[in-house]
Amino acid sequence: MKYASFLGCTLPSRAHNYEASARLVGNKFGIELVDIFDFNCCGLPLKSAHFETYLAIAADNLAIAEAKGLPLVVFCNGCFGALSEANEHLKHNAKDRKMVNELLKPLGKEFNQGVKIIHFSRVLYEDVGIQRIKEEIVRDLKGIRIAPHYGCHYFRPGEVHENDENPKNPTSLDMLIEVTGATSISYEDMLQCCASPVLGTSEKIAVRIGKKKLDHIKAAGADLMVIHCPLCSIMYDQYQPTIEKQFNVEYKIPVLYYTQLLGLAMDFDPTELGLKKNKVKVNDLLAKIENIS
Amino acid sequence: MTRESQDQSNTYDDEVLNLDPNFKYEITKQTGGEKLLRCLQCGTCAGICPVFEVDERYDPQKIIKMALNGMRKELLSSELIWMCSTCYACNEYCPQDVMVADLMCAIQNIATRYGYPAPALEDKIQILKYHARTLPLDNFDNKKRLKLKLPSIEEKPQDITQIIENTGIERILENALTPVTNEIAGAVSEDRR
Ligand code: SF4
Ligand code: SF4
Numbered sequence: 239m240k241y242a243s244f245l246g247c248t249l250p251s252r253a254h255n256y257e258a259s260a261r262l263v264g265n266k267f268g269i270e271l272v273d274i275f276d277f278n279c280c281g282l283p284l285k286s287a288h289f290e291t292y293l294a295i296a297a298d299n300l301a302i303a304e305a306k307g308l309p310l311v312v313f314c315n316g317c318f319g320a321l322s323e324a325n326e327h328l329k330h331n332a333k334d335r336k337m338v339n340e341l342l343k344p345l346g347k348e349f350n351q352g353v354k355i356i357h358f359s360r361v362l363y364e365d366v367g368i369q370r371i372k373e374e375i376v377r378d379l380k381g382i383r384i385a386p387h388y389g390c391h392y393f394r395p396g397e398v399h400e401n402d403e404n405p406k407n408p409t410s411l412d413m414l415i416e417v418t419g420a421t422s423i424s425y426e427d428m429l430q431c432c433a434s435p436v437l438g439t440s441e442k443i444a445v446r447i448g449k450k451k452l453d454h455i456k457a458a459g460a461d462l463m464v465i466h467c468p469l470c471s472i473m474y475d476q477y478q479p480t481i482e483k484q485f486n487v488e489y490k491i492p493v494l495y496y497t498q499l500l501g502l503a504m505d506f507d508p509t510e511l512g513l514k515k516n517k518v519k520v521n522d523l524l525a526k527i528e529n530i531s
Numbered sequence: 532m533t534r535e536s537q538d539q540s541n542t543y544d545d546e547v548l549n550l551d552p553n554f555k556y557e558i559t560k561q562t563g564g565e566k567l568l569r570c571l572q573c574g575t576c577a578g579i580c581p582v583f584e585v586d587e588r589y590d591p592q593k594i595i596k597m598a599l600n601g602m603r604k605e606l607l608s609s610e611l612i613w614m615c616s617t618c619y620a621c622n623e624y625c626p627q628d629v630m631v632a633d634l635m636c637a638i639q640n641i642a643t644r645y646g647y648p649a650p651a652l653e654d655k656i657q658i659l660k661y662h663a664r665t666l667p668l669d670n671f672d673n674k675k676r677l678k679l680k681l682p683s684i685e686e687k688p689q690d691i692t693q694i695i696e697n698t699g700i701e702r703i704l705e706n707a708l709t710p711v712t713n714e715i716a717g718a719v720s721e722d723r724r
């Protein structure tokens with residue numbers, strides 16, 4: 239299992255906990271992540287301003303992966319959506335393919351067939367498989383109640399993703415959670431957006447949307463929330479104390495990347511999984527897990 | 532878009548009278564806007580929209596209606612078009628497959644061309660152009676990466692610099708008029724949770 243690893247903008251500077259935990263658990267399953275340091279931003283930040291520039295920046299990355307002949311593994315839902323959409327668009331739109339290839343030619347790159355793009359959680363789910371993951375679970379997380387947050391671009395829009403996830407009712411993250419022995423709970427408006435894209439234009443609107451999900455998760459009695467996108471982490475982990483202060487509420491809901499949760503169930507050291515980097519403190523959760531067996 | 536900003540505009544009456552019947556075709560020619568004319572104004576998109584749920588001034592159904600009615604300048608200059616969270620829920624549930632999220636992106640692209648870019652767009656372009664990423668990376672980041680045994684990463688902006696220079700995105704901004712102000716952030720109605 240060999241993949242070109244696309245880190246994007248947020249992982250390298252703000253989500254070391256995600257990157258470190260993904261590398262650790264991936265290694266255990268024989269997932270070979272080839273670091274390609276020529277990758278840059280996925281292009282998403284310019285999509286709303288100038289579609290052609292977004293396509294060209296995305297295509298630059300896709301062409302690098304294509305030349306290496308490797309599937310592209312992506313960790314951020316934002317990058318995953320942006321690259322998948324550009325890949326599909328360029329496969330089917332000859333005019334835009336010509337336009338980007340004219341821009342890429344002087345750089346010695348070309349978009350031909352496109353590449354297979356896969357989210358890291360889907361690598362675990364599809365390529366490693368639930369059965370194989372089960373074999374590595376050494377610490378059963380029985381009794382831990384987890385609220386999954388899929389994040390929009392992991393499963394929407396359905397047309398751009400080449401997998402069997404139902405865009406109205408995705409299930410892969412629930413299954414990945416349950417293999418650890420924990421319970422994946424459902425809660426009101428479970429598939430709703432984190433709204434972090436709105437933070438830049440209207441923080442007030444964005445935090446209201448973020449707050450609603452934290453309210454629903456608290457009401458459902460979750461011990462923690464599991465995500466697999468660094469942009470969702472900005473809203474639920476980084477902004478959680480801000481929301482608590484602003485609305486005078488208390489959540490204290492730990493927000494773990496799925497790879498951190500899996501790493502705990504595989505008995506990796508919490509520090510190596512970057513758990514000290516999570517903003518909402520995880521000590522009570524770790525104590526609870528410690529007391530299970 | 533707000534009542535206040537309409538009142539401040541002395542050309543408001545003209546705007547209403549000068550509806551642009553070609554605006555909808557301009558949108559259908561922009562990538563993502565192709566399916567605008569299929570909209571039946573059923574309101575499903577507004578019903579599912581997380582932004583509308585917390586602030587009714589952002590109403591995707593109404594934005595589409597303004598587009599269909601040719602309210603060109605009023606829509607392009609509105610700060611509301613930048614409030615979409617690109618969650619794609621509307622795409623999934625629209626009975627007419629209008630692809631509302633893509634349509635918003637088409638309107639945003641046209642607005643940018645006509646001098647109404649998103650707030651801070653110019654800074655964003657410059658950072659991307661010279662750092663190849665939205666969050667610049669320095670030695671400090673790499674030291675922190677090392678602590679978790681992560682490989683260090685060097686910025687390699689050469690190719691992206693060329694791409695940005697050649698797509699014409701900067702010329703669009705140079706020719707643009709004064710950007711719209713971002714006044715909505717302070718104006719969320721307090722009666723809604
Ligand atoms: S859901 Fe579709 S058809 Fe209904 S108002 Fe929205 S865009 Fe129009
Ligand atoms: S994509 Fe935009 S308009 Fe559509 S539901 Fe999400 S926030 Fe609302």
